Amino acid sequence: MNTDQLIAALSNGVEPVDPGAARRNLMLAAAAGFVAGLPLLLTLLGINPRLAQAALLPMFWVKLAFVGGLAAAGWWTVFRLSRPGAALGAPALALAAPVLVMGALALAAMLLAQADQRLALLLGSSWTVCPWRIAVLAMPAFVLMLWAVKGLAPTRLRLAGAGAGMLAGAIGALVYLLYCPEMAPPFLLVWYTLGMLLPAALGALVGPRVLRW
Numbered sequence: 001m002n003t004d005q006l007i008a009a010l011s012n013g014v015e016p017v018d019p020g021a022a023r024r025n026l027m028l029a030a031a032a033g034f035v036a037g038l039p040l041l042l043t044l045l046g047i048n049p050r051l052a053q054a055a056l057l058p059m060f061w062v063k064l065a066f067v068g069g070l071a072a073a074g075w076w077t078v079f080r081l082s083r084p085g086a087a088l089g090a091p092a093l094a095l096a097a098p099v100l101v102m103g104a105l106a107l108a109a110m111l112l113a114q115a116d117q118r119l120a121l122l123l124g125s126s127w128t129v130c131p132w133r134i135a136v137l138a139m140p141a142f143v144l145m146l147w148a149v150k151g152l153a154p155t156r157l158r159l160a161g162a163g164a165g166m167l168a169g170a171i172g173a174l175v176y177l178l179y180c181p182e183m184a185p186p187f188l189l190v191w192y193t194l195g196m197l198l199p200a201a202l203g204a205l206v207g208p209r210v211l212r213w
Helices: 003-011 021-044 058-081 089-112 115-123 130-137 139-150 157-176 185-210
Strands: none
Touching: 021 058, 021 130, 021 139, 021 157, 058 089, 058 139, 058 157, 058 185, 089 115, 089 185, 115 185, 130 139, 130 157, 130 185, 139 157, 139 185, 157 185
8 A cells, every 4th residue: 555545545534623613512511511500509509589689789790790701711711721732821811800800899999998897898798608609509510611621632631621620610600699699899809719719620630530532
């Protein structure tokens, strides 16, 4: 068999790859993770009975933008990490931007508050449970995102696992804000971010094993 025959044999029956398949699979996994988290929220916590009133407050939309921005940037990061050699510069900046904005709001809130009010702004009424609730609600998305990423071509497995976990954490936080009444920027900066980092840490831990291909 000469070279031309070998090339012809190897290319026989090869079908073109859908260039949008990776993007579509990751979007479907993220959407399914959010939907799958809703029954878990309803079972464990329920919906905030004052959600409609909370939605009238500007800070509710700031909170939504914070978490939604992290989810969008997390999806972009995971999409890049699912392809060999893709640069992470822009997605990393996109991940940092919502945290920096919320950090500025948190600093302003602390500076403007009375000294005896600052601890309450930081701890709220649920600081001991908030991160864990977000992490639990992120688990359906965590499993789905790892499954979606494994079906692609990640090469930096620990980093890809962390990215999938971070995105899952942001999706869990989106589910959780349907219940959570906390609005203070210092609380959101510390405890929501920690809740999203917990699945990210788990993803970094299991990524090298689960995402191996």
